[in-house]
Amino acid sequence: MKKITLFLIVVLPTIILAQQNAWKGYFSYNEITDVTTNENKVIASTKNSLFSKETTIGNLVTFTSINEVKPATITTIYQSSTQHTFIGNENGLIIIIKPDGSVVNKPDIILEVPVPPNKKKINDFYEYNGKIYVATQYGITVINLSNLEIDETYYIGSAGESLDVLQTTVFNNEIYAVTRTQGIKKALLSNPFLYDYSQWTVFDGGFWIGLVTFNNQLVGANTNSILYKFIGNTTQQFGTFGSTGIKLKTSANYLVFLANYQIQVYNQNLSLESLVYNIPDYPDYFTGATTLNNKLYIGTSKNGVFETPIPNTNTFTSISPNGPIQDYSFRIKKTTDELWITHGGFDRTYTPDYKHEGISTYQVNSGWNKIAKENFPDVVSLGTILENNLNKKQKFICSNHKGLLKIVDKTAFTLLDQTNTGANGLESLYYAPDPNYKSTRPNSLIQDKEGNIWMTNAYVNKGLKVLRSNGSWQSYDLSSLIQDATNERYGNMEIDKNGTKWMATFFNGVVAFNEKYNNKTIVINTSQGLPDSDVRCVALDKKGQLWIGNYKGLRIINNVDRFLSENELTATNIVIQEGDLAQELFYQQTIQDIYVDGSNNKWVSIADAGVFHVSSNGQRTLHRFTKENSPLPSNNVLDIEIDEVSGEVFFATDKGTVSFLGSSTKGSDNLENAYVYPNPVRPEYTGTVKIAGLMDKVNLKITDIEGNLVFETTSQGGTVEWDTTAFGKYKVASGVYMIFISSNDAAETTVKKIMIIR
Known part of the structure; x- marks a missing residue:
């Protein structure tokens, strides 16, 4: 196979890639961005996916990157009278799912509209007379339903500039546009010169959230928290709301007003039928609402979609597919019989994000479950996961702010920090302006063959900690060996067969340490061949090589046994041949993770560039997966994990987790089950x-x-x-x-x- 380096833009025509059954999706359907209906179907979107449910037979279908729906960030959805589902995105991308399930991507707005990239958000879709009017941050784009092509675009600012349009509607052969800053504008729909901004006049100069045509009248929601109907140019109040308004829409025989913490449903006489302030046991804010067959469907920001009757009786039924807590997956771990995902994290400098979302677990027979954050309410920024090989009911998870979370059988929770691990245990960083400030930042969990659990502790002199198999703690002082130890932060750690710990650091390259050899330490930094002092990850392969993922490229230590006999180690690059040109593998690229599979091949995650699967020596590219050529939902792969029994390779990304059924499995003890x-x-x-x-x-x-x-x-x-x-x-x-x-x-x-x- 032709070798492909990172800086070549290619799509690998591998046979297995073409087989969609080689991929699985593990998406969340909790973080809803919009809800719509058509006939007997409810459709809901998250930022990264879509699902629909038939209300009569309960048939549920999901649309994700596995079946070619790869959004940027979904902002609004709509299903047309022709059964086309329109998906609008934050960056202007429009995805259309045809009635036969095929997917059309329309990047026209991204490529052709002459406004800044951050001004192309799709706000709303409105259908009238065979056309879809797309309300956007820059104006209105019109799509012809017959051929799904763009007919024209209207820039309706007072001087012809782009203008944020929140919603459109048609009433009495006039098109109305709700703008964010210039009130409601209107024009004659039959006017052939709608692209001329001067043809648009101000209907109302106030500040409006939305405007719809309902029961042959114009109805609007104003930012003054009042709902109005229009009688000519005169407004008449019919309702109020006490929360930040989001959207006004019509569906079936109802008018639905959506606010952050309030949903109002009105009948055709504009009389209030239902009022929902919250969903019991699910404290959350609302993100979408619509009606179908005398039922209200409510989208929430963290808990999916709920169904409730109209008028409301405080009976709510969840209809979302089962999945992880959220799509953002920071760390993933295949334990003995489950998949564990944490949703916290830190940035490039290891600053915690302070997220607190709980833990998602998946088992083949029982599906998805969550370990709720209420079990450990103060623990944030959950990251690295470890299963105790001596007691598989025990799991340890690093909090990059609060310490080490110990979980037993998913029912007992203990936070280990500076208060309960003794003088040789975990430590909080010292913060001069507030000496009482506590922030305990372990990382790099790994267990040695004796069952001892090793970890690093950022911002302290004794940066290497071990929880012995007998329950005692021990610390090792690194301050005499590395510069500015109380400012050091750590990536992951590997332990070789000699018991040497290889630690990725932020400022000091790779630190190798072995307490069995009189606390011997070797530091491998830029003077020893690294392109940068910031090492993001390390990985030991089956031949005793250490692969070093750097902020600016890849390096290897050819033989980790040299640590025992030498006092300085030099890292080298891997040079590959591309035609007549010799090139460094992953030159100047930021490597986020490296995983060595059962065949000693390496899976390498490159920041914002997807994943490479390279041969054991790095000379051949076996697979290259990106969002563009595979079901990866994002090119930002944060973590890689492999089920060594099945060969399933998991990719945790900022937009969901997917897996690829690879062929690199762990060798069996015999041939009985071949x-x-x-x-x-x-x-x-x-x-x-x-x-x-x-x-x-x-x-x-x-x-x-x-x-x-x-x-x-x-x-x-x-x-x-x-x-x-x-x-x-x-x-x-x-x-x-x-x-x-x-x-x-x-x-x-x-x-x-x-x-x-x-």
């Missing part, structure tokens, strides 16, 4: 055959029924892929093929058969 899939291989199948459940480094040969060899390899990890060709030259013919598998010492052997149908 299997082949798919089997048989049918004509329509275009992927690879996988021989899984293998021991590491088995010898594998595939022959036809007559004994002619067509494939041979040595496994790396527990899975081998075969592209069903004879040594890559041509596709093998239909027939039965024999797979002979033997361990390196020939003590374990097995034979499998596979049928190929062309």
